[in-house]
Amino acid sequence: MSSLSSARLKRSIALHLFLTPLALLWLFPLWMMVVFSTMPDNGIFSPGIELLPHGNFVDNFNNLQRDTDFVGAIIISVCVAVTYTVLSVMLTSMAGWALARYQFVGKGVVVAIILGTITLPYAVVLIPQFIMVARDFQLANTWVALIVPPLFNSLGVLFMRQSFSMMPDDLFDAARVEGVKEWRIFVFVALPLARPMLAALCIILFLASWNNYLWPLLINSQPGSMTAPVALGTLIGLTKVSWGGIMAGAVMLTVPMLVVFVLLQRHFIAGIAAGAVK
Amino acid sequence: MRNRNATAYRFLTPYLLIFAIFWVWPIISSFLISFQATRTVPWRFAPGFNWGRLIGDPAFFNALKNTLLILVIQVPVMITLAMVMAVLLNSPLLKARGLYRFAFFAPVVVGEVAYSAVFRLMFSLDFGIINKLLNSIGLPKIDWFSNVTPAMALIMIAVTWRWAGYNAIILLAGMQSIPEDVYEAATLDRVSKLKQFFFITLPLLKPVIVFCAVLSIIGTMQLFTEPFLITERGGPGGGTETLGLLLYRQGFRSLNFGYASAVAYTMAALAIAITLVQLWLTREPK
Numbered sequence A: 001m002s003s004l005s006s007a008r009l010k011r012s013i014a015l016h017l018f019l020t021p022l023a024l025l026w027l028f029p030l031w032m033m034v035v036f037s038t039m040p041d042n043g044i045f046s047p048g049i050e051l052l053p054h055g056n057f058v059d060n061f062n063n064l065q066r067d068t069d070f071v072g073a074i075i076i077s078v079c080v081a082v083t084y085t086v087l088s089v090m091l092t093s094m095a096g097w098a099l100a101r102y103q104f105v106g107k108g109v110v111v112a113i114i115l116g117t118i119t120l121p122y123a124v125v126l127i128p129q130f131i132m133v134a135r136d137f138q139l140a141n142t143w144v145a146l147i148v149p150p151l152f153n154s155l156g157v158l159f160m161r162q163s164f165s166m167m168p169d170d171l172f173d174a175a176r177v178e179g180v181k182e183w184r185i186f187v188f189v190a191l192p193l194a195r196p197m198l199a200a201l202c203i204i205l206f207l208a209s210w211n212n213y214l215w216p217l218l219i220n221s222q223p224g225s226m227t228a229p230v231a232l233g234t235l236i237g238l239t240k241v242s243w244g245g246i247m248a249g250a251v252m253l254t255v256p257m258l259v260v261f262v263l264l265q266r267h268f269i270a271g272i273a274a275g276a277v278k
Numbered sequence B: 001m002r003n004r005n006a007t008a009y010r011f012l013t014p015y016l017l018i019f020a021i022f023w024v025w026p027i028i029s030s031f032l033i034s035f036q037a038t039r040t041v042p043w044r045f046a047p048g049f050n051w052g053r054l055i056g057d058p059a060f061f062n063a064l065k066n067t068l069l070i071l072v073i074q075v076p077v078m079i080t081l082a083m084v085m086a087v088l089l090n091s092p093l094l095k096a097r098g099l100y101r102f103a104f105f106a107p108v109v110v111g112e113v114a115y116s117a118v119f120r121l122m123f124s125l126d127f128g129i130i131n132k133l134l135n136s137i138g139l140p141k142i143d144w145f146s147n148v149t150p151a152m153a154l155i156m157i158a159v160t161w162r163w164a165g166y167n168a169i170i171l172l173a174g175m176q177s178i179p180e181d182v183y184e185a186a187t188l189d190r191v192s193k194l195k196q197f198f199f200i201t202l203p204l205l206k207p208v209i210v211f212c213a214v215l216s217i218i219g220t221m222q223l224f225t226e227p228f229l230i231t232e233r234g235g236p237g238g239g240t241e242t243l244g245l246l247l248y249r250q251g252f253r254s255l256n257f258g259y260a261s262a263v264a265y266t267m268a269a270l271a272i273a274i275t276l277v278q279l280w281l282t283r284e285p286k
Helices: A002-037 A057-067 A070-101 A107-118 A123-136 A143-147 A154-165 A169-177 A182-193 A195-211 A214-219 A228-235 A243-263 A265-273 B005-033 B047-055 B058-089 B097-109 B112-122 B129-136 B148-176 B180-188 B193-221 B225-230 B243-253 B257-281
Strands: none
Touching (some): A002 B058, A002 B097, A002 B112, A002 B148, A057 A070, A057 A243, A070 A154, A070 A182, A070 A243, A070 B005, A107 A154, A107 B005, A123 B005, A123 B243, A143 A214, A154 A195, A169 A182, A182 A195, A195 A243, A195 A265, A214 A228, A228 A243, A228 B112, A243 B097, B005 B257, B058 B097, B058 B148, B058 B193, B058 B243, B058 B257, B097 B148, B112 B148, B148 B225, B193 B257, B243 B257
């Protein structure tokens, strides 16, 4: 028995000796983001190797705010992401419920189309979306333009369909026998039962909106209407710009999400892993 | 399950409405736009105008070549790495699992702009931490931004860092859904762990691996932000220009919507081909 456990010990040590450097390598860019955000610009562009944080974060942030209205952009990003999440959760859970719980004409077609769009490049719809929103609806540089077009989300619907179809039939049938209307069953019976899945969905949707770059870059290009990633992106590549400031912005975009990730890891992983379990 | 057309469609209508306006119509519309000359007012129907230009455009073939090169190298490397991460994170021998999970999964929440900025700074020629570290162990500096090969490598490194953990999450979930007793039986029969991986885990995980590969291919095919921000608009000299960047440049810099739509449909054709291969790979054996 002791030889077996010493073999296990050796295997365990080998495992950690391999995985620890890999983990450190993976954390390195995030660590350097924090370090850069606390260094003055002349420290970032000096020949020495600096691997520990300094105390310059507030100055860097002030430099960033001087280069672009980052606080304003953050406010837009937060409002847009919250509104988007609420609306998108409503739409996807309603659609998921219909697909999981009713038999209806055209159901096969709807499911096939949703599955098909997962592998369809977004590039195909990008140009007409832009022409429609900017030229036909005249909605460029508004919150509506940021929120509404991305509302179509196929993975979210499939995730909610799967969640609702795993619930036992009796639950809903009992309510039906008592004459409860379908939408009340959905709102007061089904949704509360799906709370963990809804939490996972909320996190994934919020993150998608918070980090969205290409569409906001195209449609909200006026300085006062940019989201935070777009505002930050306009500074990258400029010659007279504070890189410490850019890093302070990157930290402000990233660290809140890392905190959410640590606190709600289980929901997070469930939301992403939904693709694997069909 | 009840047959109720009206109720079902009442629940589906808002979603399908968004879908019709912002997806169905654009899919048709960009197909039509690709057959129009869009730099004249009003646009005029000219079937060969954009597609004819496309097949003779060196910029298109350069972007196509770069995109396929990134695909062919980056996706297999990343999926293999994600597999290694998933297998090792799944090991019962691992201590402090939460810390390792955090390290590999954290990039999933980092936005493209934030990490592009960090990578750009880390890899800069004279003051980048990567070159400083290379120098300190006696290796020469690498000029990541002025030469095509290192610039391409940098794009691949950045994308792999961002997405390996995402794929590891999906693979890990797939592994954990394989019943435990399959492995217990194999262990009783003295099948080595390595053989268990190749003869149990891999075959059972095939649909999940293919799913990851297809999502990664479609994602990488549309690569835009990294060459846009890290290597400065596809530099050096178009060396990291991708189809996504070409589409952006043509559609939203030159406002040539017709030509950009033709590029978009080329990407769609590639995606459809890849999806068909996926369906063929994961078909039910007869």
